[in-house]
Amino acid sequence: MSASSPRTPVPVEDARIAPKPGLRRFHQARWDEPLIFELTSPGERGVGVPVTDLPVPALPAGLARAEAPRLPEMSQPHVLRHYMRLSQETLGVDLNVDVGQGTCTMKYSPKVNDSFVRDPRIASLHPLQDEGTVQGVLEILYRLEGLLKEISGMDRVSLQPASGSSAIYANVSMIRAYHASRGEGELRDEIITTQFSHPTNAAAPKTAGYRVITLMPDADGYPDIEALRAAVGPRTAALLITNPEDTGIFNPRIEEFVRLVHEVGGLCCYDQANANGILGITRARDAGFDLCHFNLHKTFSTPHMCGGPAAGASAVTSALEPFLPRPTIEFDGSRYYVDDDRPESIGKIRPFYGVVSNLVRAYAWIMALGAQGLRDVAETSVLNNNYLISKVLEIKGVSLPYARGRRRVEQARYSWEKLNADTGIHSEQIGYRVADFGTHYWTSHHPYLVPEPMTLEPTESYSQADLDEYARILAEVAREAYEEPETVRTAPHNGPIHSMRDASLEDPGTWAVTWRAYRRKLA
Amino acid sequence: MGGYLAGLSAEARVSFTVGLVVNPVAGVGGRVGLKGSDGAEVQERAFALGAVPQAAERASVALAELRARRPDVSVLTVAGAMGEAAARAAGIVPEVVFAAADPTSAADTIAAARSLAPQVDLLLFAGGDGTARDVLEAVGDALPVLGIPTGVKMHSAVFAVNPRAAGEVAADYSRLRDAEVVDRVDGSPRLFGHLRVPDVPARVQQRKTGSSGVTPDAVSGIAAELGSLVAPGELLILGPGTTTRAVAAVWGADVPVLGVNVLQDTKLLAADVTADQLLKLVAETPAHIALTPIGGQGFLLGRGNQQLSPEVLRAVGLERLHVVATEAKVVALGGRPLLVDTGDDALDRAFPRYVRVGTGWRRTILYPLNHSPSHPLNHPNHPLNERQS
Ligand SMILES: Cc1ncc(COP(=O)(O)O)c(C=O)c1O
Numbered sequence: 075m076s077a078s079s080p081r082t083p084v085p086v087e088d089a090r091i092a093p094k095p096g097l098r099r100f101h102q103a104r105w106d107e108p109l110i111f112e113l114t115s116p117g118e119r120g121v122g123v124p125v126t127d128l129p130v131p132a133l134p135a136g137l138a139r140a141e142a143p144r145l146p147e148m149s150q151p152h153v154l155r156h157y158m159r160l161s162q163e164t165l166g167v168d169l170n171v172d173v174g175q176g177t178c179t180m181k182y183s184p185k186v187n188d189s190f191v192r193d194p195r196i197a198s199l200h201p202l203q204d205e206g207t208v209q210g211v212l213e214i215l216y217r218l219e220g221l222l223k224e225i226s227g228m229d230r231v232s233l234q235p236a237s238g239s240s241a242i243y244a245n246v247s248m249i250r251a252y253h254a255s256r257g258e259g260e261l262r263d264e265i266i267t268t269q270f271s272h273p274t275n276a277a278a279p280k281t282a283g284y285r286v287i288t289l290m291p292d293a294d295g296y297p298d299i300e301a302l303r304a305a306v307g308p309r310t311a312a313l314l315i316t317n318p319e320d321t322g323i324f325n326p327r328i329e330e331f332v333r334l335v336h337e338v339g340g341l342c343c344y345d346q347a348n349a350n351g352i353l354g355i356t357r358a359r360d361a362g363f364d365l366c367h368f369n370l371h372k373t374f375s376t377p378h379m380c381g382g383p384a385a386g387a388s389a390v391t392s393a394l395e396p397f398l399p400r401p402t403i404e405f406d407g408s409r410y411y412v413d414d415d416r417p418e419s420i421g422k423i424r425p426f427y428g429v430v431s432n433l434v435r436a437y438a439w440i441m442a443l444g445a446q447g448l449r450d451v452a453e454t455s456v457l458n459n460n461y462l463i464s465k466v467l468e469i470k471g472v473s474l475p476y477a478r479g480r481r482r483v484e485q486a487r488y489s490w491e492k493l494n495a496d497t498g499i500h501s502e503q504i505g506y507r508v509a510d511f512g513t514h515y516w517t518s519h520h521p522y523l524v525p526e527p528m529t530l531e532p533t534e535s536y537s538q539a540d541l542d543e544y545a546r547i548l549a550e551v552a553r554e555a556y557e558e559p560e561t562v563r564t565a566p567h568n569g570p571i572h573s574m575r576d577a578s579l580e581d582p583g584t585w586a587v588t589w590r591a592y593r594r595k596l597a
Numbered sequence: 598m599g600g601y602l603a604g605l606s607a608e609a610r611v612s613f614t615v616g617l618v619v620n621p622v623a624g625v626g627g628r629v630g631l632k633g634s635d636g637a638e639v640q641e642r643a644f645a646l647g648a649v650p651q652a653a654e655r656a657s658v659a660l661a662e663l664r665a666r667r668p669d670v671s672v673l674t675v676a677g678a679m680g681e682a683a684a685r686a687a688g689i690v691p692e693v694v695f696a697a698a699d700p701t702s703a704a705d706t707i708a709a710a711r712s713l714a715p716q717v718d719l720l721l722f723a724g725g726d727g728t729a730r731d732v733l734e735a736v737g738d739a740l741p742v743l744g745i746p747t748g749v750k751m752h753s754a755v756f757a758v759n760p761r762a763a764g765e766v767a768a769d770y771s772r773l774r775d776a777e778v779v780d781r782v783d784g785s786p787r788l789f790g791h792l793r794v795p796d797v798p799a800r801v802q803q804r805k806t807g808s809s810g811v812t813p814d815a816v817s818g819i820a821a822e823l824g825s826l827v828a829p830g831e832l833l834i835l836g837p838g839t840t841t842r843a844v845a846a847v848w849g850a851d852v853p854v855l856g857v858n859v860l861q862d863t864k865l866l867a868a869d870v871t872a873d874q875l876l877k878l879v880a881e882t883p884a885h886i887a888l889t890p891i892g893g894q895g896f897l898l899g900r901g902n903q904q905l906s907p908e909v910l911r912a913v914g915l916e917r918l919h920v921v922a923t924e925a926k927v928v929a930l931g932g933r934p935l936l937v938d939t940g941d942d943a944l945d946r947a948f949p950r951y952v953r954v955g956t957g958w959r960r961t962i963l964y965p966l967n968h969s970p971s972h973p974l975n976h977p978n979h980p981l982n983e984r985q986s
Contacts, residue, residue: 269928269962276960285959293932301963304951521928 097550098543100512103162104570110156111589114146120153163570165514167377171540173462174505174514176485176529177272177320179350179372184442187375187435196434201426205411211434212410215427216403218437225440225448226346226366227359228389233370233428234399238347240423241367241386242278242314244399245343247420248365248390249312250282251397252341255418262311262340268297270319273519275345284311291523295476299327302334310340318348320519320529322459322482332362341365341394349373350533351456351484354449358389365390374436385432399423454534455484458541462486462532465545469552471496475524485531487524494526499555499562501526506573507554507565511547614671615663615767616713617691618732620706620724620747621678623652627749627903628872632855633781634749635727637702646871651940652747653683655760656723658942659745660687662764670768673717675709683723703731710735719767719795723747726780729755733778733790741773742792743801746938750901752779754804755792758967759899759938759945762800770795777804799967803933805900806893811843815923818957820847823887823919824863832884833860834875834913836902840889840922857904859884872906879912886910886918890954895930897952897966899938907941915947920964921955927962934967 148156172180190196199208219231235241246265253262265279268289276286287305292298297315313335318324325331332342344358344366350373358366370385372378390398400419401412412427427433443451463486466472471493474486490501505515505528518527532541554561566572578584586592622643626634629646633639663670664687672691674680679701684691695712697705706728713720714736722732725748732742744756745763754776757763776794779786786805794801823844827833835841835858845852848863856869859878867874878884886905888897897920898905910918920935935952937945953961 280959283959286961287953288956288960288962290927290932290962290964298965301951301965304949305963521925523928525931 096546098511100510101568102165102512102570103159105159105163107156107159107163109589109592110146110148110153113148113152113156115152116147118147118149118152120148120150165509165512170513171536171544172514173530173532173536173541173544174508175378175516176322176487176531177348177516178378179348179369179484179531179533180377180514180535181350181372181375181533182535183375183377183435184439187438190438191431191434196430199430206409209410211427211430212403212412214437215430215433216405216410218433218440219403221437221440222368222387222389225349225353225357226368226389227357228366229392230395230398230402231387231389232399232402232423233385233387233433234423234426235367235386235388236424236429237371237384238272238345238367238369238386239274239278240384241369241388242274242343242345243281244386244388244420244423245365245367245390246279246282246284246312246314247423248388248394248397249341249343250284251418251420252394253311255397258339262309264305264307264309265312265314266302266305266310266335266340267314268316268319269523270295270297270321270323271314271316272320272345272347275314275316279312279314285309291476294478295321295323296327297325297331299330299334302331306334306338306340308338310335310338312341312343314343314345316345316348318351318483318485320348320485321476321487321524322351322485322531323477323480324352324483328361336362343367347372348484350531351452351459353452354445355452359391365394370432370436374432375439376432376435383429383432385429385436401427403427451534452484455532456481458532458534458536459484459486459530461538462530462541462545465541466530466548469545469549470556471552472528472548484533485529487518488528488530489524490526490528493552493555497555497559499559501528503562503565504528504548504551504555507551507562508547509566510568511550512568513544513547612671613667613669613719614673614717616710616717616720617656617660617672617674617680617684618706618709618713618720618722618724618728619652619656619675619678619680619683620722620728620731621650621652621701623724623728623747624655624749624903625650628906630856630869630871630874630904632749632901633727634725635703637700647873652723653678653686655747655940656680656683656721656745657686658760659721659723659757659763659767660684660689662761663687663767664689664764666765666768673713675705675713679705679709703727706731707735714740719743721745721763721767725749725751726753726778729753729778729792730780730789733792736792738775738791738793740793741795743767743795746802746899749903750781750805751802752781752786752805753777754779754802755794756802758800758802758896758936761942766795766797766800770797772796776801779804798933802896802936803893805891806929811840811923812925815957816840816843817847818960819921819923819955820844821958822955823885823921824848826919827885828883829862830882831861832866832878832882834858834879834884834886834905835860836886836888836897836905838889838891840926841887844887844921855901857902870904872904872909875904875909876906876912879909884913884917886913888918888920889922890920890926890930890935892926892929895933895935897935897937899936899940903940905939907939907944910939910944919955920952924956924960924962927954927956927964930964934965936967 222231235244253259263285265284266287267275280286289298289301335342341364344363346366347369366389368387370387396418397420400416401414404413473489475489501517508515516529518529586595622640625643625648629643629648631643672684672689673694674691676693676696679697681693695709710732720742723745745760746756757766773793774796775791778789837855842854850865852858853869859867890897891900937948948966951963952966954964955961
């Protein structure tokens with residue numbers, strides 16, 4: 075055949091199709107999309123409502139608006155196109171190897187769970203419907219409480235809180251009600267927490283009016299038990315502690331912590347938002363705790379906030395049961411009902427039953443896995459984490475401070491201190507560059523206790539190949555930091571927007587979360 | 598830079614010779630509220646205000662500790678007030694190899710250090726940042742050096758955390774590091790160079806770092822908390838620092854950043870006071886003290902606030918001493934403990950092992966305060982120790 079024949083195979087080196095790279099050549103869409111309010115076109119409509127001859131009753135006078143709302147006027151395809159474009163400018167949970175957002179437990183949420191939530195039998199319910207007409211959803215909530223009682227070892231669970239923080243606030247409120255009921259409400263005005271516990275464990279009690287004492291980690295990164303000894307006393311209302319802490323280190327002296335607080339008459343409240351590594355392995359009750367909470371988003375199917383709405387569960391021993399948020403959901407042997415007659419209750423943490431869509435997903439998730447499945451989740455996430463640790467520690471410039479030689483549970487907080495000393499590149503800059511490869515990255519809560527921190531949490535959802543890909547991305551960015559730091563310093567290059575100045579996020583003067591605020595402040 | 602004694606434990610050294618240079622007037626400005634003691638004019642003013650030199654006494658504490666740990670130590674020093682007297686006070690018979698003019702000056706420190714350097718294993722000097730600059734000029738990185746802290750502010754990283762620690766460290770160290778010599782010039786800190794100093798993180802201080810910034814909401818929380826602790830009519834003595842200054846500013850009081858200042862009912866009552874003035878004030882009116890640690894170093898007392906003398910502290914009472922700092926500043930200490938060096942050992946030891954640092958309204962961090970070498974910082978696994986290796 076002649077060289078000009080269209081059938082001549084193309085030599086590999088001439089191929090337009092390059093071999094698959096070890097690293098993804100990612101580039102995110104950039105639509106330069108205006109705000110939806112700027113897309114308004116007077117008279118444009120999503121649905122043409124037919125004119126009718128039938129009599130339309132007038133609105134009651136008190137309900138009629140003086141003028142029409144200033145909503146954007148748009149057709150359905152324009153609305154759809156707008157949101158599709160915005161979605162392409164984000165890095166959603168189903169798009170990326172989402173192991174970089176440590177402490178967020180980013181896992182795959184089975185799509186079948188969404189179908190239950192969208193089912194009209196759930197989606198069309200109204201929270202003010204008569205109990206007799208919502209027996210099905212009450213049964214789900216009642217049974218979910220039963221499952222969480224087993225998972226935590228506690229006696230009662232409220233599903234009302236709207237998030238992890240809301241559950242911690244509910245727990246603090248119950249702690250206050252408990253001490254008040256014993257005539258010690260005024261005396262016990264101090265709550266103890268640790269620096270590596272999630273910041274809500276300090277913020278919620280402060281909001282509730284407590285004095286908050288924070289313990290720093292000891293030399294090995296464990297909560298400092300000597301400091302706890304110095305902190306406890308007759309004014310101690312409770313210890314609020316996350317375990318494993320955000321470092322992924324399990325506190326081996328947790329029972330002693332509980333004992334020291336109980337000895338002075340305080341309560342112990344376990345933040346189990348990071349439960350992914352301990353499901354079916356340890357329980358708050360067995361460690362002696364009086365209260366605990368779960369994030370039903372994160373651990374139990376629904377992705378963490380911004381990936382979806384949240385839901386929290388507050389679990390308590392029977393001593394604290396009278397103070398649970400009201401109403402509780404009860405079963406009398408033949409029907410489910412709502413018990414709102416709870417005189418010692420702290421009241422409502424949120425309207426109605428809770429965030430039902432997330433509660434349904436959590437129930438479906440637990441039921442699909444079963445007891446052994448939950449334990450498999452924990453073991454797989456711990457295995458994944460320790461595999462990723464071994465890969466990451468091969469990279470130049472990174473270290474895993476504290477608790478040397480001890481395994482982490484489900485997440486790990488690393489330090490780029492050496493890379494920073496060698497190259498001047500900061501952890502945040504590494505994060506911006508990691509986004510160029512189509513995935514997330516997180517540093518740590520502020521202020522940074524671990525210098526130049528990075529927190530990774532590979533849940534059970536990721537395969538070995540996924541983890542290898544993430545480690546490859548980090549290795550490449552670290553190489554760039556050493557060999558071509560400008561590339562990292564000026565990142566992101568492949569995203570829809572360039573780096574932001576965090577300071578503007580902390581200045582209320584620049585916030586514009588509504589169209590009105592935007593027009594007032596920025597337009 | 599070569600090994601010198603680095604890597605050799607104290608026992609392994611055959612004989613151990615220490616050079617000693619004391620700046621006899623170092624620190625005289627402290628209790629009388631001067632911001633340093635360098636220069637004949639400042640020294641004259643200090644003495645006119647009733648200052649009593651303490652350098653020799655503090656140097657002898659260090660030497661006594663060194664001698665207790667290394668009975669075989671030989672000390673080479675300068676005649677009279679520049680070393681000999683301090684050595685004798687510690688029960689050591691030194692070999693005097695240099696004589697200085699009277700009154701002594703910076704030139705004598707430089708000449709003495711130069712003549713001692715080739716003959717000793719370690720040069721101990723007693724002084725502050727000005728003295729450290731003189732030693733740097735004299736010996737550079739030619740031999741290991743350690744400062745016995747006797748100055749006023751001491752921003753440099755070349756000093757032991759207190760005189761006793763200087764003796765401990767001199768007796769036993771195995772590694773050296775480059776430590777910054779910093780001094781204030783026209784009101785702002787300047788780096789002059791590095792001395793080779795024993796690397797014992799728990800016992801040798803860090804350099805002072807710049808202000809980590811005080812955010813308005815943290816400071817207003819701290820101010821509200823402090824305000825709730827002080828009863829009407831009581832005094833609030835504010836130590837130096839940008840944090841305490843910002844707290845005063847919340848109340849509309851403009852206080853100098855370097856001195857010790859006294860407020861009453863949130864108004865400035867007396868600015869930049871001396872130890873004697875404080876003692877008179879607190880004898881008449883119940884008082885509280887609010888201090889902020891020095892950024893990066895962790896010192897609460899004994900660096901730049903000697904006006905808060907042991908007598909003043911005892912008169913007020915340690916339970917009325919409040920420590921305040923932003924969370925960011927506490928975290929920036931990187932696990933290094935808070936430190937006190939009041940000049941009175943018993944008082945230093947009376948401080949609790951953990952101190953509540955007020956970081957905002959109703960928020961405290963319980964933070965360790967170091968007065969023992971058994972502090973976790975000395976643990977080889979401590980991240981600070983790992984980071985240095
Ligand atoms: C340990 C821990 N506690 C509490 C929370 C707060 O949960 P939420 O973000 O739902 O308020 C989180 C957040 O993920 C967390 O990681």
